[in-house]
Amino acid sequence: MKCKVCGGTAVISLKAYNNALCANDFISFLENRVLKTIQKYRLIDVDDRPLIAVSGGKDSLSLWHILDRLGYATDGIYIDLSIKEYSQISLEKVKSMADRLKRKIYIFHLEEVFGKDIESISRIIRRPPCSACGMLKRYVMNKVSLDMGYNMIITGHNLDDEASALLGNLLYWKDEYLWKKGLELKETEGHLSKKIKPLFLCSEREMAAYAILNNIDYIHEECPFSLDAKSLVYKDILNRLEESSPGTKLQFLKGYLKVSRIMNIQRKQAMSYCKICGYLSSGDICSFCRLMERLGVKNDIKFHEYKPKKIPS
Amino acid sequence: MKVEIDGKVIIVEKAPTVLRLLEKLSINKESYLVIVNERLVTEDHRIENEDSIRLVKVVSGG
Numbered sequence: 218m219k220c221k222v223c224g225g226t227a228v229i230s231l232k233a234y235n236n237a238l239c240a241n242d243f244i245s246f247l248e249n250r251v252l253k254t255i256q257k258y259r260l261i262d263v264d265d266r267p268l269i270a271v272s273g274g275k276d277s278l279s280l281w282h283i284l285d286r287l288g289y290a291t292d293g294i295y296i297d298l299s300i301k302e303y304s305q306i307s308l309e310k311v312k313s314m315a316d317r318l319k320r321k322i323y324i325f326h327l328e329e330v331f332g333k334d335i336e337s338i339s340r341i342i343r344r345p346p347c348s349a350c351g352m353l354k355r356y357v358m359n360k361v362s363l364d365m366g367y368n369m370i371i372t373g374h375n376l377d378d379e380a381s382a383l384l385g386n387l388l389y390w391k392d393e394y395l396w397k398k399g400l401e402l403k404e405t406e407g408h409l410s411k412k413i414k415p416l417f418l419c420s421e422r423e424m425a426a427y428a429i430l431n432n433i434d435y436i437h438e439e440c441p442f443s444l445d446a447k448s449l450v451y452k453d454i455l456n457r458l459e460e461s462s463p464g465t466k467l468q469f470l471k472g473y474l475k476v477s478r479i480m481n482i483q484r485k486q487a488m489s490y491c492k493i494c495g496y497l498s499s500g501d502i503c504s505f506c507r508l509m510e511r512l513g514v515k516n517d518i519k520f521h522e523y524k525p526k527k528i529p530s
Numbered sequence: 531m532k533v534e535i536d537g538k539v540i541i542v543e544k545a546p547t548v549l550r551l552l553e554k555l556s557i558n559k560e561s562y563l564v565i566v567n568e569r570l571v572t573e574d575h576r577i578e579n580e581d582s583i584r585l586v587k588v589v590s591g592g
Contacts, residue, residue, distance in 0.1 A: 218572040228570040229563075237572060274590060377589070425563055425588035429570055437537075443591030452589050456560035 229426050232463035240430045247427050251283050251415050258400045260413040261369070267291045268367040268410075270358050271314070271322070273307030275428040275435040276373030278314050280416055282433060284371070285318045291371065293322040294361050294520075296354050299334035300441060307436050314433070316525045323365065325357045325520040331512055335442075342508060346442040356496060356505040360518050362410040369404070369411040377421040379414070380466045381451035383473055396477055405488060408495050418467065421452075531577070535562075535585040549573040551583070561589050 218227040220239035227237035231246075238246055255261050269284065271277040271293045284291045295311045297304050308324070315322045328334055333341075339349040358370050379398060386395045404411035416424065428435050443449070458465045490496065491503035502510070509515075533542050533551070545551035548564045548571055564571055565584040577583065 218574050227572050230572045240570070275588075276590075420560075421588045421590070422560055422563065425586060426570060429563065429565070429586065437587070439591060446591035449589065449591045452591075453558075453561070456558050456589070459560045460558055 228430070229423075231423070233420075233459070233467050234464075243426065244430055247419065247423055248283050248286055250419060251280070252287050254400070254415050254418055255287075255289075260401060260415060261289055265369055266367045267369045267371050267413075268323075268358075268362050268365070269293050269371040270354070270373070271295050271311045272373070273310035273436040274373070275433070276375050276378075276416060276421070276424050278310065278373075278433050278435050279424050279428045279431070280371065280373045281314055281318060281320075282431060283427075284415075285320070290320070292320050292367070294358055294370075295322050295324050296357055297324060297326045297328075298350055298353070299326070299328045300336075303436070303438060303440060306438070310434055310436050312523055315523060319525050321525065322523040323361050323520045324523055325361070325518070327353065330516055330519060331508075331514055333512070338508065341511065342504070347446060350442070352504050356503070357518065357520075359410055359496065360494075361520055363407075364518075367410065369413060371413050371415065373416055373424075374414045375416040375419055375421050375424055376466055376470060377452050377455065378448070379417055380455055380469050381448045383469065384451045384455065385447060398473065399477065400474075405497070408488075408490055409497055418470065420466065531579060531581070531583065533583045533585060536587055544579065545577055547573065547577060548575045551577060555585075557585065562587055 218230060218237045219225070220227045220242055221236050222242040223239060225239040228240050229243050230237040261267060267289060269277065269281050269291045271281055272295070281291060281293060293311065293315060295308060297308060311322060327338070331338060335346055335350055335353070339346040342349060344352070362368070362370050383398055400414050400417045402412040455466055489498055491498040491506055492501050493506040494503060496503045496505065531542055531544050532539055542551065542554060545554055548566070552559055552562070552564070552573070559573060563586045564575070565586060566575060566577065566581050568582070
C-alpha cells in the first residue's frame with residue numbers, strides 16, 4: 218500500500234478517512250488533527266496553564282508528546298493507586314516521558330494518604346474498584362490543579378473510550394450521564410478546573426500507532442481491575458461495526474456533538490459544593506471527604522513533585 | 531510461522547499477507563496493529579517465512 222501523500226510505503230491504512238499514510242505523514246496527520254480539534258473547539262488559549270493526567274498508557278503519554286510538539290507547555294499529574302507491579306511500571310513510563318519532554322510531574326500516592334490500596338478502599342465504600350478509582354482520580358486531579366495554579370486538566374480519553382461510554386449510556390438510558398459527554402467541561406471558579414479531551418476524535422488504533430512510531434514507551438498490560446470491564450465489550454462491538462462500515466465510530470461521536478449542540482441539551486443543573494473542601498458534591502459533604510472522615514484521615518492531600526534534570530524556564 | 535500476540539508466541543500456518551494472517555486468527559483489524567521485523571505494516575504487506583511478527587493490541591479498558 219502506498220502513502221497517499223508522498224507515494225512512499227504506507228505503514229497504516231485509515232479506512233475511516235479512505236487514506237493510507239507513511240510514518241512521517243501519519244505523525245503529521247495525527248498531530249494536525251489534535252491541533253485542529255483544540256482550535257475548532259477553542260480548548261486551550263495562549264494564557265492557559267494546563268495540567269495533563271498521565272497514566273503510563275499509550276493515550277495520555279502520546280497526547281503529552283503531541284502537546285509538547287504543538288508548543289503547549291504542559292506538566293503532568295500521576296495518581297498511584299497502589300495496584301502492585303502495574304502502578305510501579307506505569308509510574309516508570311510516566312517518569313521516562315517527563316524526562317524526555319523535560320516537564321515535571323505531580324505524583325499522588327494513595328497509600329501514603331489513606332494507608333490503603335484501591336482494592337481495600339473500594340471494599341470500604343462498597344463501590345467497584347473502577348468507580349472508586351474514578352472518584353479518587355477526579356478529586357485529586359482537581360485538587361492539584363487548583364492548589365498549584367493550573368487552570369485546566371487535560372485527559373487522554375480517545376474516540377473509542379467516548380464511543381463505548383456513549384453506547385453504554387444509550388443502552389441503559391442513563392439520562393443523568395447521557396448528555397454530559399463532550400470535549401470540554403467548563404470550570405467553576407474556586408471549585409472545579411476546566412477539563413478537556415483533545416483526543417475525542419482520535420481512535421485507539423491511531424494513538425497506538427502514533428506511540429509505536431514515536432518510540433513512546435507505554436504500559437501494554439491491562440489494569441487488573443479493568444479486565445472484565447463492560448467498556449471492553451462495547452469497544453469490541455463498535456470495532457466489529459467499524460470493520461464492516463469504516464467511519465462508524467467517528468460518525469457516532471460527531472453526530473452526538475451535533476445533536477447535543479443543536480438541541481442545546483447540555484442542561485444546566487444546580488451545582489452544590491462540599492462544605493469541607495468546596496468540591497462538587499450531591500450532598501453536604503463530597504465522597505472524598507466522607508472517605509477521609511470514615512478512615513479517620515486528618516492529613517491534607519500530599520503529593521510529590523518529580524523534576525527532570527533540566528526544566529525549560 | 532511464529533507470531534507473538536499479547537506477549538505469547540503461537541505457531542500459525544503460513545499466511546501470505548498480514549490480512550490473511552488476521553483472518554486466520556479471527557482478529558479484528560481495528561483491535562490490533564501488526565509489526566513485522568520491528569516495522570509497522572499495512573494489511574496488504576507480504577509475509578516471508580523468516581519474518582518476525584508481533585501483534586499489538588490497541589484496545590484498553592477502564
